[in-house]
């Protein structure tokens with residue numbers, strides 16, 4: 001019995017090491033103006049997002065369709081820490097102000113990823129509300145240096161959206 005328990009705890013430990021984010025739980029997903037946490041098992045599209053020490057994202061514009069669940073694969077090609085936070089310009093500005101006030105503030109949410117130099121993290125997000133949204137690196141100084149991008153979520157019923 002004890003051996004089984006020890007084995008179980010080591011499995012949990014290994015799982016924690018492999019994933020920095022908890023498993024997806026739809027009942028805990030919180031609807032935001034810019035969408036809701038997506039199920040990693042139901043991804044429609046994968047989009048690569050590169051971050052660099054020139055304080056830019058590549059691409060700077062992302063176009064998706066209302067209802068799409070997107071896996072953002074976020075790679076940090078720089079030598080310093082970067083992050084990506086999805087939101088609205090208002091929510092990002094508010095968050096950036098908090099980061100300035102409390103630089104060591106621990107922040108974690110399904111719509112953000114902190115990526116170490118050379119690292120890769122993923123965000124799975126469902127863009128279930130049409131509109132124009134934003135993303136940014138909120139590390140103090142980076143947002144101010146223009147490390148921002150735009151997300152356009154096209155209405156579901158609009159035809160030929162991608163043409």
Ligand SMILES: [Cu+2]
Nearest residue numbers: 082083137142
């Ligand atoms: Cu940055």
